[in-house]
Structures are given as structure tokens and as C-alpha cells.
Amino acid sequence: MTGVECLIEDVRWQETGLERLAARAAEATLAHLGLDPAAWEIVVLGCDDARIAALNEDFRDKAAPTNVLSWPSEERGADADGAVPDLPEAGLDPELGxxxxxxxxxxxxxxxxxxxxxxxxxxxxxxxxxxxxxYDHVRDKDATLMERTEVEILGKLGLPDPY
Incomplete structure (x- = not known):
């Protein structure tokens, strides 16, 4: 089981099953990348548009709501556009972000x-x-890699290509 902790600020997330969805997504994503899902910790905040707009402004200087934000525990991005990022090693800090x-x-x-x-x-x-x-989608080849990886993971979950 993946170490996903959900903090529910907006009760509508409970009806959506955010805790179950987040655990399932985390397990599939980590396993797809060859990481043991039980070795890692992720916190997911289920909030509303007002809260995410404040976070978006505080951290990205964009005063508007967005769908999802993330804060990695450390920088893991690849230097070369389209290269696979350096994945964390088990046994060190288990927090992913x-x-x-x-x-x-x-x-x-x-x-x-x-x-x-x-x-x-x-x-x-x-x-x-x-x-x-x-993973990121700022540079073109990085975006292609990220989208392809998402499609592969979602396919394993029985979900269609979102793109």
C-alpha cells in the first residue's frame, strides 16, 4: 500500500472518493516507474478553487485557480529535454512531496x-x-515524455487516453 495521506478541506472530495483515487493513482504511477509504492509518502490536499487560487498566487504568482499543483520534496528534473528524470532511491527520505x-x-x-x-x-x-x-511539460520533449507516461499509467488502470 502506498503512503498517501489525504487532507480534505472541501467535503465534496469525500463524495468523490479522493483518498481511494489518490492511493490507486499513486500505486499505479510508482509501480509503473519501478518504485515500490510502499516505500514512499505523498500528501494530497483536496481543496476548493479559492484555496488553490491562493496557493497558485503564493507559489507561482498566478492569481487564479488551477486544477492541480505539486510541490516536490526535492528537484528531480532531467537536464536534457526529453530525458527521464532521476528517480529517488529507496531507503533515503521517503517523502516525495x-x-x-x-x-x-x-x-x-x-x-x-x-x-x-x-x-x-x-x-x-x-x-x-x-x-x-x-517530470515536467515546459519543454517540448519533456511534455511528450510526460504525456506518454501518463497515457501508459492510465491505460494500466483501464482509463482512456486523456489527450
Whole structure:
């Protein structure tokens, strides 16, 4: 079992099953990358748009809500565009980092895409965990690698390609 701790600030997340979705996404993501899910810790904050907008402004200078934010415990990104990030080694610090996910934005995006909320949330948690592990989508080849990795993980979970 993966060490995922969910902090629920918005009760609507309880109805969505955020704890179960986050644990499932974390287990699939870590296992896909060859990491033992039981060896790592992740905190997921289930919040609303107002809270994530404040976090987005505080940490990214963007005064608007977003779907998901992540704070890795350390920088793991690859130097070369498109290279696989350096994954953490077991036995050292087990904390990978923190993720925040906003209910209203996620619900609006799921409705607009015509997909179940649980599928969209699972995708966003996978996305956030990949950020914790050094994956990014700023550079083109990094974005291609990250999207391909997300699609592979979601496919193993029986979810369609979100792109």
C-alpha cells in the first residue's frame, strides 16, 4: 500500500472518493516507474478553487485557480529535454512531496470533456505525482515524455487516453 495521506478541506472530495483515487493513482504511477509504492509518502490536499487560487498566487504568482499543483520534496528534473528524470532511491527520505487539487476546476473540466469526475481526478493525481518525480511539460520533449507516461499509467488502470 502506498503512503498517501489525504487532507480534505472541501467535503465534496469525500463524495468523490479522493483518498481511494489518490492511493490507486499513486500505486499505479510508482509501480509503473519501478518504485515500490510502499516505500514512499505523498500528501494530497483536496481543496476548493479559492484555496488553490491562493496557493497558485503564493507559489507561482498566478492569481487564479488551477486544477492541480505539486510541490516536490526535492528537484528531480532531467537536464536534457526529453530525458527521464532521476528517480529517488529507496531507503533515503521517503517523502516525495505534496499535491493540491481543486474541486470546482476539476468538476468543470470533467464536465467539459464529457468524462467521469473520478477518471479526471485520477489523471490529475498521476500528473501531479509525475511532477513530484521530476517530470515536467515546459519543454517540448519533456511534455511528450510526460504525456506518454501518463497515457501508459492510465491505460494500466483501464482509463482512456486523456489527450
Amino acid at each position: 505534496d499535491i493540491a487539487i481543486a474541486f470546482e476546476t476539476c468538476a468543470k473540466e470533467a464536465r467539459a470533456a464529457g468524462k467521469p469526475m473520478q477518471d479526471h481526478v485520477t489523471h490529475l493525481i498521476v500528473h501531479g505525482i509525475l511532477h513530484l518525480l521530476g
